[in-house]
Amino acid sequence: MLKFTEEHEWLKIDGDIATIGITEHAASQLGDLVFVELPEAGAAFSKGASAATVESVKAASDVYCPLDGEVVEVNQAIVDDPSLVNSDPQGAAWFFKLKLSDPSSANALLDEAAYKELIG
Amino acid sequence: MEDLSHLKHTPLHALHLSLGARMVPFAGYDMPVQYPEGVLKEHLHTRAAAGLFDVSHMGQIVIRPKSGRVEDAALALERLVPVDVLGLAEDRQRYGLFTNAEGGILDDLMIANRGDHLFLVVNAACKDADFAHLKRGVGDTCEVTLLDDRALLALQGPRAEAVLGELWADVASMRFMDVTEADLHDVSCIISRSGYTGEDGFEISVPAASAVDVAQRLLEHPDVMPIGLGARDSLRLEAGLCLYGNDIDTGTTPVEASLEWAIQKSRRSGGTRAGGFPGADRILAEFADGVSRRRVGLKPEGRAPVRGGAKLFIDAEGKQAAGTVTSGGFGPSVDGPIAMGYVDAEHAENGTRLFAEVRGKYLPLTVSALPFVKQTYKR
Structure with missing residues (x-):
């Protein structure tokens, strides 16, 4: 199941595990990324909390946790090479995997059609 | 929208x-x-x-002496800037600062001697204020025109x-x-x-x-x-260059900003036209006595950019403050984060290790010589 947020994150949900990244639209708006900071595995976040930071030459931006849960894995590849987020944002450049506190909460997120409508 | x-x-x-x-x-x-x-x-x-930049938002100002002698315009402008304008040869340009009575910086600018007039380029955000300041300051002997x-x-x-x-x-x-x-x-x-x-x-x-x-x-x-x-x-x-409003403003003096090079010997104590600009008492005293803080280059040790506004400390626990970052980001040619800011004079020596507060962490950085890249000016 693929879901999106209004903050331009995508979630690929498999059971109670969501793989989370930022959308192509977000990556293109941010421009070339030069730094990524990810949470520690084991960290717990509430929906809407800042879970990661991405930085372009110009500015820093937060990546918000889209649902309540606990981080079970992070993608070191994008820390080592932030440009991966620009080249493959919805594939190899996932940010972290979240064990959802309540998997049914994902139903309230946007589906792909609704997200596409949002970004026009 | x-x-x-x-x-x-x-x-x-x-x-x-x-x-x-x-x-x-x-x-x-x-x-x-x-x-x-x-x-x-x-x-x-x-x-x-080569890169092409549109900087048309900046102010272009002509100062034309009523006497016809550019020296009169130069001497008039020297009442507003701590710069040797009189010694600026025809077809030459130099960097300058408008100072206020407290020794703070109202704007930074370029001053060119165009033979029969002076040609100034000032910052976009300051250009209307600069124009009014110039008309008040030199309008008695010069015609001041903001070119639109x-x-x-x-x-x-x-x-x-x-x-x-x-x-x-x-x-x-x-x-x-x-x-x-x-x-x-x-x-x-x-x-x-x-x-x-x-x-x-x-x-x-x-x-x-x-x-x-x-x-x-x-x-x-x-x-x-x-x-x-x-x-x-x-x-x-x-290139280590100041952005007005970030790195210099009315709350910073030229000596604090490490811009002493912009004040030529003739305008310093003992010079032929020493003082005579706004804030001269304070600025010339700072040349003699030093200042309590200085603008310095800062090189973060890791990959994380340290942005303007970040607070600086001498320790990794954020106990003793050392200053503030005024500009910071990622330098693509340096291939790493770079910054500049003001630090207490006792911590301003190149090589001093400080810590910047970023998202609750204290990231190490080193006071470093500016610029971060080699200048390639054709001197």
Whole structure:
């Protein structure tokens, strides 16, 4: 199941595990990324909390946790090479995997059609 | 949507849109922050070849002496700036500062001697205040005119000289900070060999009606790419140059800002025209007695950028404050984070290790010599 947020994150949900990244639209708006900071595995976040930071030459931006849960894995590849987020944002450049506190909460997120409508 | 209709446009506004620029409000103008190539590539292209910047939002001011003698304009302007203007030779330009009575900095600017008048370039956000300040300060002996019918282009980078040479003007004989009037494709322009990137390059004052034509002809050259405000900022930061409003303002003095080099010997204590500018008492005392804080370069040790506003400490626990970052980001040519800021004088020595507070962590950085990149001016 693929879901999106209004903050331009995508979630690929498999059971109670969501793989989370930022959308192509977000990556293109941010421009070339030069730094990524990810949470520690084991960290717990509430929906809407800042879970990661991405930085372009110009500015820093937060990546918000889209649902309540606990981080079970992070993608070191994008820390080592932030440009991966620009080249493959919805594939190899996932940010972290979240064990959802309540998997049914994902139903309230946007589906792909609704997200596409949002970004026009 | 935010209403942006109040924003002013430069003569190149439509050209920016046609080039696919992302526009942002800056100093009351709708300006290109980046083009489709993006900040990183624009920055690196400027250092490798040549970048074209629209800086038409900046103020261009003519000071014409009523006596006809440029020396009278120079002496009048010296009442407002701690700069040797009288000693500025014809067709030469130098950096200057408007100071206030407290020794703070009202604006930074370029001053050129154009033979029978002075030609100034000032910051966009300050230009109306500067114009009023000049009329009050030198209006008795000079006619002060804010030019609103000229654009300003900057062509910067190692290929700038060759590009201008191929297209029109023989600029190879110009040295850094020379100023000349030249025809670019039958358009009379004022060209100075200067800029805001640390690279060799030129700033070109063009009549507004011809600005698009001149810019398009420059952009047709395969070595030239349009560059937005984003890369302009990362280029100047690598070059160690101050951004007015961030790194210098009315709360900082020239000595605190490490800009003593902009105050020539003739205006310092013991000089032939010592003092006589706003704030001279404080500024000259600071030359003699030192200051409690200094603007320095800061090189973060890791990959994380440290941005303007970050607080600096002497310890990794954030117990004892040491100063504040005023500009910071990522330097594409340095390939790492860079910053500058003000630190207490006892911690301002190059090599001093400090810590910046970023998102609740204390990241180590080192006080470092500016600039971060080698300047390539043609002296």
